Amino acid sequence: MKIGLSKFLELKTKPMQSFSETEHNRLQEEIKLLSHNLKELNQIGVALSSEHDHDKLLEMILQKSREIASSDAGSLYLAEESEEGGKVLRFKLAQNDSIQAEAFKEFTVPIDRKSLAGFVAETGEILTLDDAYQIPNGKEYSFNSNFDERFGYRTKSLLVLPMQNNLSEIIGVLQLINRKKSKKTKLTPDSVEENVVPFDQKSIELVSSLASQAAVCIENNLLCKNIERLFEGFVTASVTAIEQRDPTTSGHSARVSIMTVGMAELVDRADRGKFRDIKFTREQIKEIRYAAVLHDFGKVGVRENVLVKAKKLYPFEMELIRSRFDFIKKSIENEFLSKKLEYLQFHQGESCKEVFEQIDFELAENLKEAELCFQSIRQANEPTIIPEGRFDEVLEIARKTYRDMEGAVSPYLFSNEIKNLLTRKGSLNEQERLEIESHVTHTFNFLSKIPWTKTLKNVPSIAYAHHEKLNGEGYPLRLTSPSIPIQSKMMTVSDIFDALTAFDRPYKKAADFERALDILKLEAKDNHLDGALVEMFIEGKIYNLMREYKG
Incomplete structure (x- = not known):
């Protein structure tokens, strides 16, 4: 006597004296088995709901389905929209305990009544075949024996059932092959008849229950993936918008992200040295990547003319100076022409050759x-990477004067021009530098408004510290080494290296890789960067990741 899950509670509550002793013992065994099956289904449900990796989830669904049905092999299909419109089934994976086949490639099959999986997906019916090669006449579906022929396998009993969500929509198909008397048996074509049995009602009920749980888990998992894909798109669009404001830094955020993640993976693998106890989970690596990609988002709060300022003077300021010097030159020519006229006026008839x-x-x-x-x-208008310039010459020029169109004495250079030309490093004066530096705070404020998940909650603080220096001379918080997250320290190394070697910055020439690595070493020596991380960046050749990205 076999009982289904639907009879379980009835048997638990029916008085035992109404059964004979033999029936009583048999039913007790059935109840014990059902209790075990329910417990196992519950454990499988918990395991499925806690798995967030989509591919691993599909592997687990197929594996657990095969286990509870003692199935030697199986495959899993998911429904998806086709390019032509309508839905198809995509073959996602296969498992087989008896043969070692090469990795299967994904492919699609139509949802129609010709194939076993297509028939189940279209009708929602459960198919059970005692022998795949003896399908009753008049059936619309047929068995595809290509796999058996190719790998010398023998498919006999089959269970094909739909995976339906809460709305009774079919999102996939499970196909279990060859239910075995013993799970440990490895099948050969000759041993199939002896060791393979049909799928019984209990197996069908258990796998159907699991398939329903699996469908919900797959849908939830896909929903999470879609949400994540949507957020990834938002992040990409945000970075693209920022870099369009400053096209000269195009690709910078992506390169910094790639190198920082590369460094994080090296740190995670370190088995000696100061980083041997530091490990990053997959979610923490994702957190680092998001922080690196979005580290410059706050530049949206910086004036565009400051953001793209290529030289110490703005183009319109340089044009004013050019026009001023054209006037000065004309004034000089007029002055000496006046001297000639004056000489002629007072020395008429005399030779003027030598005087002229x-x-x-x-x-x-x-x-x-x-x-x-x-x-x-x-030349003084050109920015430099290190503090150097023609500062004495600028001050000497600034002391010179000329008479303007109204005859008033005017300086060759005005105070704001002098201030900008005396900028010792880079293209920004102090006020502009502070405005650029404010992008870090803007970034933090923006990222803090995003409701990050628990595993990504540190994204704002990691991005916030990427301009801090170990000795406390960085900005905006002037943090010292113990207060700077290691994720930020890695990002700082990558950020500086990319800024040094970028070919698209109009305010400086790109340094070659060797020169940039030397500068990183100097920064570490000055206690600005973490020396161990710089060493790891160089020895691990993280910079090659940027080469590959640029290529």
């Missing part, structure tokens, strides 16, 4: 001096 030659010589010298002043300003 002297005036022309002095004119040429004065024009040359004005041009040299302008060229010095142009």
Whole structure:
């Protein structure tokens, strides 16, 4: 006598005296078995609901289905939208305990009544075949024997059933092959007849129950994947929007992300040294990646002219200076032309050749001096990576004067121009530098408004610290080494390296990799960067990841 799950509670509550002793013992065994099966289904349900990796979830569903049905092999299909419209079944994976086949490639099959999986997906019916090669006449479906022929396998009993969600929508198909008398048996074509039995009602009920749980888990998992994909799209769109404001940094965030994740993976694998006890989970690696990709998002709060400022002076300021020096040169020419006219006025009839030659010589010298002043300003306008420049020349030029169109005495350079040209490093003056530095705070404020999951909650703080230095000279919080997350320290190394070697920055020439690595070493020596991380960056050749990305 066999009982189903639906009879379990009835048997538990029916008085035992109404059965004979033999029946009583048999029913007790049945109840014990059902209790075990229910417990196992519950444990499987918990395991399925806690697995967030989509591929591992599918593997687990098929594996557990085979286990509870003593199935030698099986395959799993998922329903999906086809490019032509309508739905198809995608073959996702197969398992087989008796043969070692090469990895299966995914493919799609139509949802129609010709194949076993297609028939089940279209009708929602459960198919049980005692022998795949003896399908009754008049059936619309047929068995595809290609696998058996290719690998020397013998498919006999089959159980094909739909995976339906809470709305009774079929999201996939489970196909179990060859129910064995003993799970440990490895089948050969010759041993199939002796060791394979049909799928019984109990197996069908158990696998059907598992399939229903599996469908819900798959849907939830896909929903999570879609949400994650949506967020990834938002992140990508956000970074693209920022980099369009400053096209010169295009790809910077992606490169920093790739190198920082590469460093994190090296740290995670370290088995000696200061990082041997530091391990990162998959979610923490994802957290690092998000923080690195979004580390410059706060630049949305920085004025665009400051963001893209390529030289110490803005283009319109340089044009004003150019026009000013054109006027100065014309003024010099007029001055010496006036000297010639004055000489002619007071020395009529006298030879003026020698005097004019002297005036022309002095004119040429004065024009040359004005041009040299302008060229010095142009050179001083170029930003540098290290503190250097033509500062003395700028101050000397600033002391020179000329008379403007109204005859008033004016300086060659005005105070704001002097201030900008005396910028010792880079293209930004102090006020502009502070505005650029404010992007870190803008980034933190923006990222803090995102309701991050528990596993990603540190994204804002990791991004916030990527401009801090170990000795406390960084910004915005002037943190020292113990207060700076290691994730931020790794990002800082990657960020500086990419900024040094980037070919798309108009305000500086790109440093070659060897020069950039030397600068990283100097930064570590000055206690700005973590020396062990810099060493790992160099020895692990993390910079090659950027080469591959650029390639």
